[in-house]
Amino acid sequence: AQKITQTQPGMFVQEKEAVTLDCTYDTSDPSYGLFWYKQPSSGEMIFLIYQGSYDQQNATEGRYSLNFQKARKSANLVISASQLGDSAMYFCAMREGGRNNNDMRFGAGTRLTVKP
Amino acid sequence: NAGVTQTPKFQVLKTGQSMTLQCAQDMNHEYMSWYRQDPGMGLRLIHYSVGAGITDQGEVPNGYNVSRSTTEDFPLRLLSAAPSQTSVYFCASSWQGTQYFGPGTRLLVL
Numbered sequence: 001a002q003k004i005t006q007t008q009p010g011m012f013v014q015e016k017e018a019v020t021l022d023c024t025y026d027t028s029d030p031s032y033g034l035f036w037y038k039q040p041s042s043g044e045m046i047f048l049i050y051q052g053s054y055d056q057q058n059a060t061e062g063r064y065s066l067n068f069q070k071a072r073k074s075a076n077l078v079i080s081a082s083q084l085g086d087s088a089m090y091f092c093a094m095r096e097g098g099r100n101n102n103d104m105r106f107g108a109g110t111r112l113t114v115k116p
Numbered sequence: 117n118a119g120v121t122q123t124p125k126f127q128v129l130k131t132g133q134s135m136t137l138q139c140a141q142d143m144n145h146e147y148m149s150w151y152r153q154d155p156g157m158g159l160r161l162i163h164y165s166v167g168a169g170i171t172d173q174g175e176v177p178n179g180y181n182v183s184r185s186t187t188e189d190f191p192l193r194l195l196s197a198a199p200s201q202t203s204v205y206f207c208a209s210s211w212q213g214t215q216y217f218g219p220g221t222r223l224l225v226l
Contacts, residue, residue, distance in 0.1 A: 033214075043220050044220065047216060050214055093159075103164065104161065106158035106160070109158055
């Protein structure tokens with residue numbers, strides 16, 4: 001069964017606007033971690049943001065925030081004030097269990113294009 | 117601090133050939149892993165290691181071998197390359213559950 005689902009193969013956003021990239025997950029483990037990675041056209045995988053299942057507040061890292069809705073099992077990435085350099089593939093990932101369990105599963109990704 | 121390094125960056129193989137993809141990290145992370153990335157499928161875990169001398173299979177292990185003789189190095193071996201193994205391969209090391217990736221190796225099997 002698919003554990004991570006990203007339903008948006010591609011998204012467009014105007015420069016300086018905010019955009020939300022969707023991610024839903026499936027797990028029965030009460031302890032898990034959710035991650036977002038950015039993959040620009042150069043190919044490297046860049047860690048953006050992390051949310052633990054027991055974290056009370058939504059994670060934020062600069063212009064990135066994670067809209068964590070535990071009951072709906074969603075972990076959407078919000079990018080504020082989009083920049084041309086944000087154009088890339090974005091992957092949502094989940095690690096089940098505690099921090100010592102490093103088996104991570106990835107979604108299929110969303111390609112974000114920022115228009116000038 | 118170089119982070120996670122991978123060699124080669126690009127490789128072309130003929131069906132049946134064997135080769136080793138190299139991965140090294142200088143962050144003293146115990147956990148390392150190998151993923152492959154295919155179009156439209158995200159990353160899939162091939163093998164992982166929780167420390168020197170310990171390895172285990174991931175989601176798609178068939179056709180690949182690994183070993184972990186030191187904390188720093190985690191090579192991935194293709195025993196007999198097949199066209200289905202054409203992919204981009206990422207090595208990662210992990211600290212407290214967050215994985216940090218190398219730059220990737222693009223492999224083409226003809």
